[in-house]
Amino acid sequence: MNVTLLPGKQARVMDDELSSVILGPGVAAQAAYRQAMEAAVAMIAENASRHSIHSGVNADGLRGFLAALEVCPERGTGVFAALEEIGIPAVRHALDVGNPATMAHLHCPVAVPALAAEVLISATNQSLDSWDQSPFATLVEERVLAWLTAFCGLSAEAGGSFTSGGSQSNMTALYLAAERHGAVARSRGVIFASEQAHFSIRKSASILGFAGDAVIAVATDDEGRMSAAALRTAIENATGHGRAPVAVVATAGTTDLGAIDPLADIADLAASHGLWLHVDAAYGGGLLFSRHRHRLAGMERADSIALDFHKMLFQPISCGVLLLGDGANFSPLATKADYLNPEVSIFGDVPNLVESSVQTTRRSDALKVLMTLRSIGCEGLDALVCKTLDNATSAAEAIRARAYLHLAQQPSLSTVLFRYVSPHGAERSDELTLTIRTELFRTGVAALATTVLDGRVHFKLTLLNPNSTPDVIGRVLDAIGDMARELENDHVRT
Structure with a gap:
């Protein structure tokens, strides 16, 4: 790739010239920034678009390439040479999250407005631990959170904080719950969660010092939903055994x-x-951003809510938020630091966001959310979210139409679980499902996940991309059938 360098400059910048070109805000640095951004965008445009989901190079090949790379040479190569050496392989060998056949995990394609915002976020490098480090960005987060709490149906006393994602939100919520219940929470406290709850609940309880058996798994119904009757019984049993229900x-x-x-x-x-x-x-x-938001009725009564914008809402990683029904419940996180929050604010009535977060330095992720919401609007988001749900319904129909596949259940959101049915029994089905998943990825045909349901291995489609349409899904299901037949034939021959 041809890259135009700064006039009169070499790719290697020496000594006293370094800061004027590598660091802003001078004219030379601005020109270098523009050229570097244009080069990076060109690399993405030239190397990211492909029919397969990844380059096909395995872990050993990538590790060998990186092992031969001198991480910090005595003399720097210059930004454009470094982009050639590192940037191109970084794009070529990345998983193509925008490919419609990438459907393994809760890993979404990203919206262009958010990508544009990421440039602003990185370039301005604001830190939200104090207002004087992020004057506009702090107020953007304040405004987005105020809108979001109202949008979720929370009261005027509600509050929130952007987080790295659901795991951090869940841990922070459980910490605040434990603080409200006092010392008894860690010694005798219990937390109730469904059998299908995210693993971060148990992990958070362990990190926070709860007893090893503090998380009580509540039975679920046939569709994987917590049973309210089982929850009632679990609470009564825990109380009867001298435990202290916390959350x-x-x-x-x-x-x-x-x-x-x-x-x-x-x-x-x-x-x-x-x-x-x-x-x-x-x-x-x-679902809040779609015509299906009624399915979350009752969520507005929660003490805390974890939302991730980097799943169904097309934001670059990372972008999560924790909302509290009463913002005053963030108070256990309010730690005095003279250099950040002086006794009397010298800047007037400005937010002090560090007091509602477990993080100190924090980037301005609210900006990309605001940029996306403004750009796409409620109607656009509704259309995108609903398309992913429709794709999941179509996938279920396509699975039912293929005799060699068995649908676990009708999808509730945009994940679809199903099994390959081998004529040689369930264990052979498990074995081939794992083998086919590996082969689909190795050949770049599709990225599918596998999981275990009722003791058996299942394929899992996670359809967060509106472009994962029925024709794409049909091709992937047909590829599963083709690979399975070939493997079954090999099995019979041997």
Whole structure:
């Protein structure tokens, strides 16, 4: 790739010239920035578009390339040479998350307005731990959070904080719940979550110092939703055994089945027992921005809500948010730091966002959310989200139409679980499912996930891309059938 260098400059910048070109805000640095951005965009345009989901180079090949690369040479190569050496392979060998056949995980294609915002976020490098480090960005987050809490149906006293994602949101919520219950929370406290709840609930409880058996798994129904009756029984049993119920975690969109727990019923039980209600809507929260938002009725009664914009809402990683029904409940995170929050603010009435976050340095992710919402609007988001749900429904129909496949259940959101049915039994089906998943990825045909449901290995489609249309899904299902037949024939011959 040809790259025009700065007039009169070499790719290698020496000594006293370095800061004027590598660091802003001078004319030379601005020109270098523009050229570097144009080169990076050109690399993406020239190398990202392909029919396969990845380059096909395996881990050993990539590791060998990186091992031969001198990480920090005595003399720098200059930005354009470094882009040639590192940028091109970084794009070529990345998973193509925008490819419609990339459907393994909760890993979405990204919206162009958010990508444009990422340039602004990186270039301005604001830090949201104090207003004087991020004057506009701080107020953007304040404005977006105020809008978002109202949009979710929370009261005027609600508050929020942007996070790295659902795991951090869940841990922060459980920390705040434990603080409200005092010392007893760690010694005798218990947390109720469904059998299908995200693993970060148990991990967070462990990190926060809860007992090893503190997270009580509540039974789910045939569709993977928490049973309200089983929750009631679990609360009564824990209380009867001298445990101290602290919180209930309801899931709005389980990772595998996309199940949405009965939020209103769970809210009733949490209120009647004085428990903190946390709703993990990191996945299913995207329904809020669609005509299907009624499926989240009852979520507005939660003490805390986790939402991820980097799942159903097309934002670059990372972009999560934790909302509290009462912003005053963030108070346990308010730690005094003279260099950040002086006793009397010298800047007047400005937000102090560090007091509502477990992080200190934090980037201005709210800007890309604002840029996307303004650009696409409610109608556009509704159309995109609904298209992913429609694709999942079509996938289920296509699976039912193929005798060699078995659908686990009708999809609830945009995940679809199904099995390959081998004539040689369930164990052979499990074996071939894993083999086919590997082969589809190796050959660049598709990225599918596998998971275990009812003790058996299942394929999992995660259809977060509106462009994963029925024709794309049909080609992937046909590829599964072709590979399975070939492997079955080889099995018979041997």
